[in-house]
Amino acid sequence: MTTASHGTPRWLSDEEQRVWRAYLHATTLLEDHLDRQLQRDAGMPHIYYGLLVQLSQAPRRRMRMTELARETKITRSRLSHAVARLEKNGWVRREDCASDKRGQNACLTEEGFEVLRRTAPGHVEAVRQAMFDRLSPEQVGQLGEIMRVMAEALQPTDPNADLPWLR
């Protein structure tokens, strides 16, 4: 990382600067927009909604805290606070893990699932309006590929990922 401080910095070209600014603007606008949409319609910020979605897709609608954190790309600390809040809402429940006494499972409650069922259509619509309704099919494909490349760069793949017996 600090290799940057040595030698002549490789500045961004004009084109790259424009793209970078466009990226920052679009992503912050979208994040704000979805945060407000969900706060209004579902009573929670976007990330919390993402936690419920993730749980809803898990077997038995429950997941170990650490795995939920990993899947949603947030820290365990943040997740602890978030689940505490969602628990107060009655949308998630904690449950001791049988096989590991340190562990906790976050379980989506029936109420939590109900909230999802009620608010998912509006949220999908918001995402559509902001993104998929504006982009051509080609652009959607391009965006997907670009985002995959970026995520890969930032989340160094476990070198043993395809050697499960070594994990």
Added chain:
Amino acid sequence: MTTASHGTPRWLSDEEQRVWRAYLHATTLLEDHLDRQLQRDAGMPHIYYGLLVQLSQAPRRRMRMTELARETKITRSRLSHAVARLEKNGWVRREDCASDKRGQNACLTEEGFEVLRRTAPGHVEAVRQAMFDRLSPEQVGQLGEIMRVMAEALQPTDPNADLPWLR
């Protein structure tokens, strides 16, 4: 917005879902990465750094609060708090606006500029490594266009934008 709750919701296709998840993952990973990079190397979060950059590019390195907020896509409230913090660091100074007694100018101090000079290379390098070093020139162009479209959708252009005398 709430038109979504009526009629059959238009769900995302499998492809669209994949793209949406990739988008969420990549953008949150990048934002976290840059936040940590800047917190470590410059002692402030990414958005605060963006404020300094914006000021550094303004005439006389100062800007009205409201304009700074508009350019950086944050609320005036948030900006007030942010500038207060940057002022404590000695990187920004407030100055009364001559022509409008309600107004304040946020001015980048010499110290603030120095912080930028010192940390910009490392930050640009981080951006490069995460984005521009991985994408082909075509992809960079595609990303720029896609982000422009999205930003436009979210930030309804002022209909009088090109009629300055009506603003």
Added chain:
DNA sequence: ACCATCTTGTTCAACTTTCAAGAATGGTCC
């Protein structure tokens, strides 16, 4: 069994963000 070490999840304090409310000034219309 023992010890060192890693992992899991929580907690605390410091910091940031949001939302609603409010003080001050500007602009317009009569």
Added chain:
DNA sequence: GGACCATTCTTGAAAGTTGAACAAGATGGT
């Protein structure tokens, strides 16, 4: 000038986030 509304910016409290420190349990070597 005065009434009225809009704009600018700040404030305070509640909510959310971060990073470090911590307790408890797992793991592996000896």
